[in-house]
Amino acid sequence: MSVCVTLVSARRAVAPACLWTGWSGWRKACAGGFRLVPSRARSGTRPRAAGHLPVRCCVQICVEGNIASGKTTCLEYFSKTSSIEVLTEPISKWRDVRGHNPLALMYQDPLRWGITLQTYVQLTMLDRHLSAVAAPVRMMERSIFSAKYIFVENLFRSGKMPEVDYAVLSEWFDWITANICIPVDLIVYLQTSPQTCHERLKQRCREEEKVIPLEYLESIHQLYEEWLIRRTSWPVPAPVLVIPADHNLQRMLHQYEENRAKILAASCL
Numbered sequence: 001m002s003v004c005v006t007l008v009s010a011r012r013a014v015a016p017a018c019l020w021t022g023w024s025g026w027r028k029a030c031a032g033g034f035r036l037v038p039s040r041a042r043s044g045t046r047p048r049a050a051g052h053l054p055v056r057c058c059v060q061i062c063v064e065g066n067i068a069s070g071k072t073t074c075l076e077y078f079s080k081t082s083s084i085e086v087l088t089e090p091i092s093k094w095r096d097v098r099g100h101n102p103l104a105l106m107y108q109d110p111l112r113w114g115i116t117l118q119t120y121v122q123l124t125m126l127d128r129h130l131s132a133v134a135a136p137v138r139m140m141e142r143s144i145f146s147a148k149y150i151f152v153e154n155l156f157r158s159g160k161m162p163e164v165d166y167a168v169l170s171e172w173f174d175w176i177t178a179n180i181c182i183p184v185d186l187i188v189y190l191q192t193s194p195q196t197c198h199e200r201l202k203q204r205c206r207e208e209e210k211v212i213p214l215e216y217l218e219s220i221h222q223l224y225e226e227w228l229i230r231r232t233s234w235p236v237p238a239p240v241l242v243i244p245a246d247h248n249l250q251r252m253l254h255q256y257e258e259n260r261a262k263i264l265a266a267s268c269l
């Protein structure tokens with residue numbers, strides 16, 4: 001479990017966040033520079049992302065928080081900065097994989113479909129982490145870490161995921177984090193009360209989420225606090241910047257502006 005954290009720390013110690021990303025088909029382990037491991041038979045020049053040269057020394061920031069805490073709104077705000085690229089959660093994929101909606105299925109019957117959704121979330125999050133970077137700073141909504149430490153954990157702890165499903169997902173997660181470097185330089189945690197999220201969730205009115213009770217948001221909140229504030233549950237892969245996020249939109253935008261320098265300096269932390 002701690003392997004990736006060690007790798008990330010080691011990377012910090014030896015070089016200022018020098019990683020290339022975006023070589024689809026290639027994966028890296030990054031202590032002491034980097035080692036490329038071809039995951040598919042490939043020779044010749046390194047592949048490039050369509051339309052972009054891969055950018056070196058990109059700063060990777062993950063924006064974390066409860067459901068409807070304001071992550072997308074935060075990313076929208078920073079997307080107006082030319083040096084920042086934002087990556088929202090691949091929720092459209094979770095709602096439509098070849099005509100199926102695993103997100104809706106999970107909310108209808110978590111015991112049956114939790115593993116299905118979370119397997120796909122894990123894959124699509126990994127894909128997001130490793131996708132080509134087009135700007136010096138990348139802000140990404142959540143991470144493969146919160147998918148596991150918060151959502152999988154919540155299903156399991158609440159008795160809504162069978163132990164065997166949890167074991168299989170954990171094996172996958174452990175393998176991924178031991179073999180693939182997932183660089184994260186900063187976590188921005190939008191800290192809200194579950195009540196605020198419940199209000200915003202009702203206002204947003206996403207069809208699949210109409211069944212979410214306040215208690216569900218309370219459990220997610222507790223897991224986030226254990227992970228990022230009390231630090232009693234799982235390894236934290238990067239420094240954490242906590243932004244209180246119960247405030248109205250205007251005040252939130254003001255706070256984002258106030259924290260801009262800290263966020264952009266993430267590679268120096």
Ligand SMILES: Nc1ncnc2c1ncn2[C@@H]1O[C@H](COP(=O)(O)OP(=O)(O)O)[C@@H](O)[C@H]1O
Binds near residue numbers: 070071246
């Ligand atoms: N500071 C805020 N005050 C009031 N409503 C907000 C605020 N930030 C976001 N919202 C609204 O709350 C809902 C959830 O916000 P969103 O950014 O989609 O959250 P997330 O991406 O974390 O799920 C949206 O309808 C959004 O317009």
Ligand SMILES: Cc1cn([C@H]2C[C@H](O)[C@@H](COP(=O)(O)O)O2)c(=O)[nH]c1=O
Binds near residue numbers: 117147209
């Ligand atoms: C990462 C992750 C998300 N979900 C669910 C929780 C919400 O219903 C949506 C994400 O919406 P948000 O407004 O961006 O918070 O997806 C999940 O069930 N499992 C996960 O791992």
